[in-house]
Amino acid sequence: MAEQSHDPWQSAMDHAVAVARKAGEMVRAALQVQDKCSPVQTKTSAVDLVTETDQEVERLIIQSVKSKFPSHSVVRRALCAHYCPTWIIDPIDGTTNFSFVVEGTRLWACASGFAVNQQVEWGVVYSAIEDKMYTARRGRGAFCNGRPLQVSPQTGQRESPYRCPTDSSLRKVLSLPVHGVRGAGSAALNMCAVAAGFVEVYYETGIHVWDVAAASVIVTEAGGVLFDTTGEGAVDLMSRTIVAANNKPSPRESSSSWTPAVQDNNI
Ligand SMILES: O=P([O-])([O-])O[C@@H]1[C@H](O)[C@H](O)[C@@H](O)[C@H](O)[C@H]1O
Numbered sequence: 001m002a003e004q005s006h007d008p009w010q011s012a013m014d015h016a017v018a019v020a021r022k023a024g025e026m027v028r029a030a031l032q033v034q035d036k037c038s039p040v041q042t043k044t045s046a047v048d049l050v051t052e053t054d055q056e057v058e059r060l061i062i063q064s065v066k067s068k069f070p071s072h073s074v075v076r077r078a079l080c081a082h083y084c085p086t087w088i089i090d091p092i093d094g095t096t097n098f099s100f101v102v103e104g105t106r107l108w109a110c111a112s113g114f115a116v117n118q119q120v121e122w123g124v125v126y127s128a129i130e131d132k133m134y135t136a137r138r139g140r141g142a143f144c145n146g147r148p149l150q151v152s153p154q155t156g157q158r159e160s161p162y163r164c165p166t167d168s169s170l171r172k173v174l175s176l177p178v179h180g181v182r183g184a185g186s187a188a189l190n191m192c193a194v195a196a197g198f199v200e201v202y203y204e205t206g207i208h209v210w211d212v213a214a215a216s217v218i219v220t221e222a223g224g225v226l227f228d229t230t231g232e233g234a235v236d237l238m239s240r241t242i243v244a245a246n247n248k249p250s251p252r253e254s255s256s257s258w259t260p261a262v263q264d265n266n267i
């Protein structure tokens with residue numbers, strides 16, 4: 001079918017939802033087959049765990065986008081520098097959880113973000129194990145299975161027996177006691193947890209654009225904010241660091257009263 005002209009970004013997003021469901025089924029089925037969950041050697045596998053299933057899902061997405069939206073690019077490694085509409089895909093975000101299957105683990109997702117002129121226009125993140133489809137379109141809100149998402153209203157300090165055992169950059173941004181720290185993985189789902197109001201902050205360094213592109217717009221459309229790990233700059237999705245939060249503390253608050261729960265995958 002040819003590209004729709006009335007609202008091309010919306011039809012691309014609708015297509016991403018359908019492809020994510022198909023991809024989710026494919027990944028769930030692969031969990032039953034040892035070979036499909038095992039890491040394979042690739043040029044980048046020293047730093048990036050890849051399974052046969054990642055590759056199959058990647059092919060599925062690329063082929064379906066290319067046949068339905070021939071003018072769109074599909075990438076894993078760049079936020080397109082030009083106007084060119086670009087799908088930024090992570091076939092399985094949380095490959096480690098998928099590959100080294102922990103019984104009952106749910107923290108992997110199929111993620112697609114869509115950028116035009118370096119602006120993320122929509123994001124789709126599908127947690128197949130939970131059957132949760134997170135979607136957001138810039139300016140039109142964020143949803144999970146069609147229900148609107150809203151970040152947590154938490155702003156003040158929580159009673160907490162814990163201190164945040166983090167490195168100095170995190171301490172600089174989030175320098176207070178927090179209720180708890182979780183590092184279970186899937187950057188995209190951790191960010192969706194911020195969007196859904198389950199936690200107040202997700203932080204990671206060393207992250208890639210394809211891990212966070214889709215969920216970035218889900219966070220902001222749910223009322224959240226993205227910023228860099230200095231706590232001062234706007235986020236650059238290519239910078240490999242990100243903080244996604246329900247709100248951004250003022251400098252005064254950040255040293256005295258802002259105490260969200262934290263997810264930190266680098267602990
Ligand atoms: O490799 P992948 O499974 O797509 O993505 C990884 C996951 O999102 C993980 O939670 C995060 O901690 C890593 O930094 C990512 O690389």
Ligand SMILES: [Mg+2]
Binds near residue numbers: 090093187210211
């Ligand atoms: Mg990923």
